[in-house]
Amino acid sequence: MRCLIGMYFLLWIGLQAKAQQVETIFIPASNTFIHEPYLRFDSFVIENEVIKKAYSKEMRLQDHQGYLWFVADNQSLIRYDGHYAKTYDSTRFYGIQMINKTVWSLTDSGVAIFDTTTETFASYPTPLVKNYVYWGAASDSVSKLYILFPSNSDNVRSPFFEFDIQKKKFRHIQLSHLLNGYTQKYEPDSLLILCKPLTVDTKGRVWGQISYGSDTDHGRSAFGYYDPHSNIAVWYPLYGAYNPEIKNKNPNAPQEMSISNVYIDNRYIWVGGWYYLGLLRFDIQTLRWKQYHFSELVANQVFYIRTFQQNKFILYSNNGIKVFDKFRETLHEYPHIPDNQFSPPTNSNSIFSGDRNTIWIGKHNAIGDAEVFYLSPENQVFRTFPQAMKKERLRVFCQYKTQLFFTYQNPRGFVLAAYDEQSGKVSELFRQPYGETPEQYFHMAMPDTINQVIWFVGKVEGGSIRQWDLRRKQMINVQAPIQDSKLRTDQLYNVMSLTQDKEGNIWIPVTQTTLTTEGSLIKYDSRIKQYRHIKSIENLINKQRLRSVMADSRGTIWLGSWDDNLIRWFNPKTEQLSIKNAINRKATESNIPINKMIEDTRRGVIWIAATKHGLWKYTMNTNQWQQIPLSNVDFVFNLQLAHDGILWIKSDNGLVRYSPDTGTFKQFGAEYDLKIYDYGMLIKGNNDELFFDRFRFYPQEIRDNASKPKPIFSFIKVFDQELALSQNINTIPEITLRYNQNFFTVGFSVLSYIQHQKNQYMYRLDNFNKNWITCGNNPSATFTNVPPGEYTLYIKGANSEGIWSDIRSLKITITPPYWQTWWFRGLIAVFIFGILYLLYRYRIAQQTLKSRLAAEEALNKQREAEYQQRIAQTEIAALRAQMNPHFIFNCLNSIQYYVANNDLDAASDYLTKFSRLIRLVLENSRSEKVTLSNELETLRFYIEMEAMRFGKKLNYEIRIDEDIEPDILQIPPLLIQPFVENAVWHGLMHKPQGGTVSIAIKQPQAETLQILITDDGIGRKKAVEFKSKSATNRKSFGLKVTTERIELINGLYQTNTKVQMIDLTDAQGQASGTQVIVEIPI
Incomplete structure (x- = not known):
């Protein structure tokens, strides 16, 4: 049994040793394709001057909201929404990244976390680090950041840290054990085990560059990972990779790895690095390496790896953008083409993957503004033809099965050829020299399966109908x-x-x-x-x-x-x-x-x-x-x-x-x-x-960008000065402005960057604008002299495809001045009401006093008026009494005249008329007013008595308008007689042939009676002369008394009786009489 275990162990060791060997794939220039397949790099037009002038370092991030983040020359951050930029320059920022919808950076003060509500960065330091210019950083999908800071005297020994985004705390990671991933044996312990974090897999393992050394040994670096669960680092040293600068290398010695980027692709991990490391593929299951050596890359360096299309990676190196087809193992280069706006820039200095797998590429010119390009997978629907078909004046006419039939031209004529898309070979089918007709070509081709030919028709010498026999x-x-x-x-x-x-x-x-x-x-x-x-x-x-x-x-x-x-x-x-x-x-x-x-x-x-x-x-x-x-x-x-x-x-x-x-x-x-x-x-x-x-x-x-763009508010300015808000304008429920801030501008945008210069915008301020206002590609709304009130600003935008966003709103309240507020108006109303009440009470008191005083005054005035009336009546009576003797004396003078002349009959007749006249005068003198007819009867008696004295020298006439009723109208008594007497004695008496007195009674107005007394005597001027020469010096009391009576009557009865005397002249301007006009109100 022990022997069997030993055999398996030896076999496993052998397999692991074999797994350490690297398979190097050389990608020669012949297997490198220029601008094939066709990729369209779109220029991202930056119209914001802040970014144009400040950006030169890196364009690093498109956050979860859609904003683009730039790192400027002075280490400040710039956030851009496609139209407007916001700068964060309170400290120096070292890069920008995002974890689980949280934007973070490293600053001189620690880890800076961006708060999307307040739109500010909050820094969280650790006392173990002074220099935050990091060497490597990576984050998981939840809340953990892994950062390697510089290993120098400013920082703690082994400056590898974990930062918890949620808890806002650092954890110093000290690695003392390093496991060899091939042999599963630990390397000798060391206090200098570092991990340069570059990516985190789904298991939470932090992959990157593992460095292992001691105080005396600078150490070695290899690819590996750190496992937070076991707090162990695992590495996979690289053996046998191709590096032309290393000669006489020991195949049993691991090679130094300087890793720049790591990308996890299912079972494979792709590694890019410097110094001929190139592109490496590590198989997690077999632990085998494959190295791709690109002869077209300077020092075979790869700085950035991201997936782009199916089976394709975007590679970023120090000589431009490349595309690596991992299925065909081919490299595709896209150098810059002058005067071609769809080719990538030269000397790009930043690249990252944004929303919808869009690749963003940044470049800063030594002289001039920044340039930004993007490579959108959605835009790569147009393809060009294979390199073998790229001929002068290429024209494709038809596709039949796997073949493309096309023509092209050369200096001698045009050629019809077929390209086989399976073999990639071009077959020349027909060559037509120009001859006498330089412009010859085919117009159209049509496959004909019935006749098993392809028809070609055009303008060709020798026959314009050709067939390709299939x-x-x-x-x-x-x-x-x-x-x-x-x-x-x-x-x-x-x-x-x-x-x-x-x-x-x-x-x-x-x-x-x-x-x-x-x-x-x-x-x-x-x-x-x-x-x-x-x-x-x-x-x-x-x-x-x-x-x-x-x-x-x-x-x-x-x-x-x-x-x-x-x-x-x-x-x-x-x-x-x-x-x-x-x-x-x-x-x-x-x-x-x-x-x-x-x-x-x-x-x-x-x-x-x-x-x-x-x-x-x-x-x-x-x-x-x-x-x-x-x-x-x-x-x-x-x-x-x-x-x-x-x-x-x-x-x-x-x-x-x-x-x-x-x-x-x-x-x-x-x-x-x-x-x-x-x-x-x-x-x-x-x-x-x-x-x-x-x-x-x-x-x-070809699919349109049918997703609705996201509208956002960018800022609000009052009198061209940006208004400082306590939080993000897109999260604030309401913006309140004072009455003197009613000149404001609101900037907005939609976070849609594909051909964003075609974006369109509209806005409407409810309660101020009735209709939507189109502002084209200039998303700002300016309002002036907006009265106090509550308003809602609605905005919407359309992307380059004309897809309109949902409507977004912002409530804006303009407060009135204090004198227009309800409480102030209420106080004013109460104050005015109080004042009015006091005035009312004062007015009532004044009215009461005034009424009492007025009553007393009225009573006094009444008594005074009665007294004055009695006085006036007494004066009038006195005047009448004064006038009656005057009239009687004149009559007695006339009687004396007749008696002196022994004219007894005339004296008797005169006495009879005198007695009747005296009776009338006495009767009328007792009354304040008499009828007009009574007054005229008295006047007739008087004139007849005067006529008896003067004989035929005195004539008279009395005319009354037909519409006057003399028996009804009343006038003061003896008012006319004095003027008639004055006309007789002073106007006619000195005229040898005598004259006529005319009395006309008229009513020019309903309330006015007009009496015209006209004589054709000598006039007033000569009468004065005769009076001055008169020995008798006869006084005229009647006219004077009458004038005084008129004044008293006007004052007593509040009337306006007028007397006007007019001197009459003839055609030669000589005096021809006098006219007296008396106007009596009735």
Whole structure:
């Protein structure tokens, strides 16, 4: 039994020793492919000046939220969202990594953990470390960081640590035992066992570079791991690896390993390193090594390993980006190509894997701004052709089984060749020298399984119809007679297309022959193997050249012209031709070719490429023609219909994918490295594969970036100064601004970086904007003079595919000034109410006092008014009493005059009238007012008595307007008589021939009575002269008394009786009398 165990032990030792040997695979230059397969490196446009100027060191991380992190020259960190950058420069940061959605870094103060809520770093130091510039770091998927710090005098001996993210604590790992993974024996104990952590597997083992030494021995390094559960380090020394700089090496001595990167891939661990270590593959199960030595790599150094596509790794070395195909064991180099925006940069200085396996590559120029590129697996759907096919002016015409038939040109002519995709070999089928016609080429090729040939048609001297015989493997120049024609097939000089109907017949439209430029239609009958000219349609073709042909499912042959925008239908059974001019009716130009027609049997339509007239659709059931609008597409050259019903269009600026069901389309132009290389090449091969110029692709592999982008808020600025927030703007429930902070700008973005310059943004501030506002690719919203209130800012963004994000909102409250707050208004209201109440009470008191004083004053005024009234009445009575004697004295003077002249009859008559006048005067003097009729009666008696004195020298008249009622209207008594007396005595008495006194009574207004007293006497001026010369010096008391009475009446009754005297003149300006106007309110 012991012997059996010993044999097994010896056998196991032998196997382990064998397992230590390295299998070296040399990858020569012949097995290194340049830019093959095609990879598209997209330039990441950085428009932020902070990153442009600060970034030069590393682009290190895309975190779980989608932000990109940069390490700047000054060891600060910059976080970038595609538009806006935020800088963290409070300390020096040594790199940036992420563990379980937690971003962390190492600083001068320890491990810095990023808090996504406050957006700040919190540092956690350990007293055992002074120098935090780490040599290696790795993290598991939960909470543990493993860090190797520099082994120098600043730090503790064996500075290998574990840091718990959750507990925020360091644990110093001291390794005293090292296990040989091959022999399962421990190496001699040492106090200098270090682990440079580079990755952690699913079991929690920390893989990296294990260093083993002593104080006197510098030590050795090998690949291995640290097991936290057992606190043991295990290593696997490397024996027999290829290194041309090590000569006379001892095969039994392990080689020094300087490891830069470790990547775990199921049962294999891939290791990259410096100094000819190259790329190593370690089999965890068999413990065997395989070394890949790349002759194209400087010192065979590999710094970075990441999976990219199936069976492929991205390798980063000191001379650029490489792709390693681990299945084929081939290396693919992608050097920078000048003036090609889709080639990788030179001298890149950082690389990392981001979201969706996107590889990010950073570079900083010695002079100028930073450059960033990304390699997205989702964008690698366009493939180029193998290196053997990359010829001058390559054109692929058809794919038949495993062969691609293509042409290329050289200085002597063009060549038709076939590329076998299984063997990778190119076979030359046909060579055509240019001869007298330099431009010769094929237009189209079509496999024909019925006739077992591949048809080639074009513009070729000696015969434009050629066949590749699939059975005999030879090229045939078709030189056959054509029935109903004088020409042979080799005299059809320019043929641009052909088609095969459901019966197997070949239809060939002719653009030009060696004899004429007129078009014609040729049919090849596959059954009888004959060509025939369709002569019956010659007149209807009308000498037009034919460009394209198609046989639909009904058997109709469609013919597209070159010259007249027309489509012609030919019925093979009736041989009748009909012309369809729907396109021509809308055409603005003639001589526009109909390039291609293709039937969509599932939808029952025909799609038409009408070059400058765009894309057209004909619906068979409804017989309708429709032009399909495609924005930014001026020309449609070619069409292909995929199995999924999607139409692929070759346009003037690239490739267009059109979905007939939704009416949507997407352009693939220069931003996808697609350019127009050939006028019409777009063919469909096996399994729906499409060939477009220098590219080939499967339509089903082109998937849009359909995932909704994530919208985020970036900042809020008030008057262009960023507002300091207590936490992340995306987690804060509400932002409150003061009333004087109502000029603010909010920046936002979507974390979608694929062609992010095409991203679109919209925003709306609820309660401020009614509609969404489009801001293009400038995601910021600026608001001015926003009144106090509560608002909600809504944002959304679309990625480069036009997929819109969900709406994100941010509540913004602008507080009013204190004088507009409810509490202030309440206090003001209470204050005003109190003031008003006090004013009210004061007003009531004042009103009470005022009322009492007013009552007393009113009583006093009443008493005073009564007193004044009695005084006025007494004065008026006195004036009347004064006036009555004056009037009586005048009358007595007249009686005296008659008695002196012994005129007793006149005296008697005068006394009779005088007595009647005195009775009226006495009666009226007792009353304050008398009727107008009574006053006029008194006036008549007076005037008649004066007339008796003057004889015929005094005339008078009294006129009353018809609408005046004298028996009703009342006026003060004896108001008119004094003015009449004054007119008689002072106006007429001094006029030798006498005169007339006219009294007119009018009512110009309802409340005014107007009395006009007019005389034609000598006037007031001469009356004054006569009065001054008069010896009697007669006084006129009546006019003076009347004036005083009017003033008293106005004051007593609050009236406005007016008296106006007017001097009258004749035409020569001489005085001709006086007019007195008395206006009495009634």
